[in-house]
Amino acid sequence: MFENTFAAELASRLGSRIEIATGENLVEGLLISVNNNLISIDTTNGYGSGNRLYISINSINYVRFPASAA
Structure with a gap:
């Protein structure tokens, strides 16, 4: 049940910078x-386009x- 609420909150922040910690x-x-079940993040490494990473919401x-810096 909590996962649905959490997913809805994350969905309301699409396009935002994010930090996610897993185990x-x-x-x-x-x-x-x-x-x-999943979120996808475009990770940037400073050398061109980033890599897409998929993370299970449960993890x-x-x-x-x-x-953001002003």
């Missing part, structure tokens, strides 16, 4: 898409939306 990784990038420990 093994900390991932930073641009939130590209959300469905009931997310926390999410942070960094403030």
